[in-house]
Amino acid sequence: MSGLSVxxxxxxxxxxxxxxxxxxxxxxxxxxxxxxxxxxxxxxLVEVLPDRPWAFWLALVAAPLGVxxxxxxxxxxxxxxxxxxxxxxxxxxTFGLILVISTLVLLVWGPDNKSVSRxxxxxxxxxxxxxxxxxxxxxxxxxxxxxxxxxxxxFYRTRWGMLIRAATVDREMLxxxxxxxxxxxxxxxxxxxxxxxxxxxxxxxxxxxxxxxDGDVLTTAFVVVVIGGLGSFAGSFISALLVGLxxxxxxxxxxxxxxxxxxxxxxxxxxxxxxxLLGRPEE
Amino acid sequence: MRARxxxxxxxxxxxxxxxxxxxxxxxQTKAPIRIGEINSYSGLGTVYTFPYRExxxxxxxxxxxxxxxxxxxxxxxFRDDKLKPxxxxxxxxELVGQEKVDFLAGCISSGVGLAISAYxxxxxxxxxxxxxxxxxxxxxxxxKYVAHTTNNxxxxxxxxxxxxxxxxxxxxxxxxxxxxxxxxxxxxxxAYLKQLKPDVEVVQQNWPKLGETDHSSYVTALLQSGADAxxxxxxxxxxxxxxKQARPFGLFEKVHYFSxxxxxxxxxxxxxKEAPVGAITPGFxxxxxxxxxxxxxxxxxxxxxxxxxxxxxxxxxxxxxxxAYIIAEAIKRAKSADTDKVITAFSEGFEMEFPWGKVxxxxxxxQAIPPQWIGVVRMNTKGKPVLADVEEVHGKxxxxxxxxxxxxxxxxxxxxx
Numbered sequence: 001m002s003g004l005s006v007x008x009x010x011x012x013x014x015x016x017x018x019x020x021x022x023x024x025x026x027x028x029x030x031x032x033x034x035x036x037x038x039x040x041x042x043x044x045l046v047e048v049l050p051d052r053p054w055a056f057w058l059a060l061v062a063a064p065l066g067v068x069x070x071x072x073x074x075x076x077x078x079x080x081x082x083x084x085x086x087x088x089x090x091x092x093x094t095f096g097l098i099l100v101i102s103t104l105v106l107l108v109w110g111p112d113n114k115s116v117s118r119x120x121x122x123x124x125x126x127x128x129x130x131x132x133x134x135x136x137x138x139x140x141x142x143x144x145x146x147x148x149x150x151x152x153x154x155f156y157r158t159r160w161g162m163l164i165r166a167a168t169v170d171r172e173m174l175x176x177x178x179x180x181x182x183x184x185x186x187x188x189x190x191x192x193x194x195x196x197x198x199x200x201x202x203x204x205x206x207x208x209x210x211x212x213x214d215g216d217v218l219t220t221a222f223v224v225v226v227i228g229g230l231g232s233f234a235g236s237f238i239s240a241l242l243v244g245l246x247x248x249x250x251x252x253x254x255x256x257x258x259x260x261x262x263x264x265x266x267x268x269x270x271x272x273x274x275x276x277l278l279g280r281p282e283e
Numbered sequence: 284m285r286a287r288x289x290x291x292x293x294x295x296x297x298x299x300x301x302x303x304x305x306x307x308x309x310x311q312t313k314a315p316i317r318i319g320e321i322n323s324y325s326g327l328g329t330v331y332t333f334p335y336r337e338x339x340x341x342x343x344x345x346x347x348x349x350x351x352x353x354x355x356x357x358x359x360x361f362r363d364d365k366l367k368p369x370x371x372x373x374x375x376x377e378l379v380g381q382e383k384v385d386f387l388a389g390c391i392s393s394g395v396g397l398a399i400s401a402y403x404x405x406x407x408x409x410x411x412x413x414x415x416x417x418x419x420x421x422x423x424x425x426x427k428y429v430a431h432t433t434n435n436x437x438x439x440x441x442x443x444x445x446x447x448x449x450x451x452x453x454x455x456x457x458x459x460x461x462x463x464x465x466x467x468x469x470x471x472x473x474a475y476l477k478q479l480k481p482d483v484e485v486v487q488q489n490w491p492k493l494g495e496t497d498h499s500s501y502v503t504a505l506l507q508s509g510a511d512a513x514x515x516x517x518x519x520x521x522x523x524x525x526x527k528q529a530r531p532f533g534l535f536e537k538v539h540y541f542s543x544x545x546x547x548x549x550x551x552x553x554x555x556k557e558a559p560v561g562a563i564t565p566g567f568x569x570x571x572x573x574x575x576x577x578x579x580x581x582x583x584x585x586x587x588x589x590x591x592x593x594x595x596x597x598x599x600x601x602x603x604x605x606x607a608y609i610i611a612e613a614i615k616r617a618k619s620a621d622t623d624k625v626i627t628a629f630s631e632g633f634e635m636e637f638p639w640g641k642v643x644x645x646x647x648x649x650q651a652i653p654p655q656w657i658g659v660v661r662m663n664t665k666g667k668p669v670l671a672d673v674e675e676v677h678g679k680x681x682x683x684x685x686x687x688x689x690x691x692x693x694x695x696x697x698x699x700x
Contacts, residue, residue, distance in 0.1 A: 002499030
């Protein structure tokens with residue numbers, strides 16, 4: 001069960017990364033930083049808002065939106081300048097963003113570890129099949145599939161989703177057809193950032209909000225995206241669940257190799273299907 | 284334009300040096316004693332190093348205002364090690380080669396401390412390790428070019444084990460991060476507990492990786508272990524996550540929680556109302572009534588620190604403060620900032636009184652032996668988690684003897700061959 005909820009956190013973060021890559025072809029190394037900012041914004045909002053049960057939920061909505069604004073601003077101010085450059089430049093830029101955001105977080109929020117208390121209603125546990133299960137994880141277990149279905153509806157049932165799918169296939173053609181591709185990129189980047197922020201805000205009550213949480217999540221999210229296939233949403237979902245379960249069961253069955261196991265699977269996937277489980281091979 | 288930028292940079296540099304020396308210094312014209320301080324001043328170490336640096340600079344200012352050491356001001360030149368041993372050694376080379384510092388100091392990560400120590404031995408520079416904890420520094424890998432001004436793992440873990448031995452628990456489990464520090468803590472704890480109470484039994488062990496964020500499976504394993512009590516040496520952000528994840532399972536009501544670090548404010552404060560009430564753990568409980576009665580000068584020191592830092596002190600702040608004074612004392616005793624003479628001062632050993640009690644600098648291993656405090660996590664009247672029922676054990680009553688240290692060093696030398 002806990003493996004499932006870990007998988008759900010991973011899904012939220014990695015699907016945003018995958019989405020951004022799928023459309024803009026940028027491997028956003030700063031995605032973990034957006035996750036961290038989401039968690040820190042959550043802390044601040046819960047502190048600032050009055051100590052009422054609704055404050056938690058309001059913060060949970062507002063914090064990811066803040067991250068989306070940040071993501072959008074970064075896309076317009078920085079990434080837009082380098083789309084036509086060498087992919088290596090993009091990696092250097094987003095890597096630089098990790099350092100900048102980490103320093104800014106230290107300046108704004110200071111060095112102390114922080115945390116958010118769970119709302120009282122979700123602080124305890126429930127019995128499922130005779131096993132105690134933290135009720136907060138139920139929220140995560142419920143929310144992530146809603147996001148997954150929501151994403152599916154957006155991509156396959158709206159015009160905006162159609163444009164995004166078209167952009168992943170052929171950007172030039174889309175531009176030639178009169179679509180404002182630049183604006184679409186900004187929206188997608190902000191949306192991907194929102195997903196990372198949501199992951200961070202949701203995770204805040206279960207971990208310590210601290211410097212360094214960006215790196216931890218980035219590595220795992222990256223593995224999830226690679227296994228699932230860069231740019232594939234269903235792939236991210238399946239691979240996030242796989243990795244979440246693997247981390248939980250791996251610890252119980254082969255504690256010594258559970259970390260290696262993750263990367264071993266990534267290596268096998270890369271050898272057998274270099275484009276990931278549900279990705280598309282490059283032509 | 285370029286000249287102006289250069290002036291601005293030089294100006295900023297001068298300002299930095301002045302701040303580092305602890306403000307303008309009272310009429311001292313003699314050249315300062317310069318100490319290169321290498322520590323983690325970016326990233327996740329800052330929660331410990333910022334209060335530590337505050338304590339260090341507070342002591343440096345007091346020392347300099349009172350006329351300095353041998354009439355010379357002391358000055359710290361700070362470098363960021365980014366938590367990486369190779370970065371730290373690079374900084375050490377630069378400080379010794381270009382900045383011409385008299386001594387090296389610092390460290391939060393044990394790996395960094397050991398790396399600087401190895402460099403110091405080779406370069407014949409005295410390195411005063413401050414904030415890191417590993418016992419290997421002055422014991423297995425000890426040599427005359429390294430002194431350690433704070434606690435090592437052996438002392439506070441043994442103090443905790445001593446407390447554990449007074450309680451009726453026989454079946455023990457643990458959760459420790461799978462790297463040098465975690466193994467060090469568990470080995471020291473289990474060995475000393477068995478020595479004091481031969482009928483204890485280890486029923487289950489958990490070794491999560493350092494920085495693990497999901498602990499659910501370990502929590503389940505601890506619940507099913509049948510242990511009466513367990514020791515945790517996961518620390519910082521990881522321990523906060525562990526506590527938050529273990530709480531809904533009711534782990535702390537079923538198995539008594541002993542922790543090497545949960546009593547520090549960097550963990551208790553963010554945990555807030557989710558703190559593990561009843562946990563037994565070491566910590567610098569300056570706010571405790573018994574503590575303030577035993578150490579009448581403590582309250583005044585806390586006030587002075589708060590006026591300066593605008594924050595409550597931490598264990599690290601007290602370590603920074605003590606470290607600067609211990610370095611100054613060694614130089615005073617040596618009557619010179621000459622490396623060999625200061626090493627002689629350290630190797631002869633000395634004792635100093637601090638607002639929180641006596642710190643012994645032991646000569647045989649150049650290792651500090653401070654008082655240790657063990658308490659129980661409770662909620663205070665304002666609903667804030669604190670350490671209560673604080674008991675004091677001096678490190679000298681639990682630490683390994685000079686003979687035992689000599690054996691450790693001999694064994695380590697044997698291994699290297």
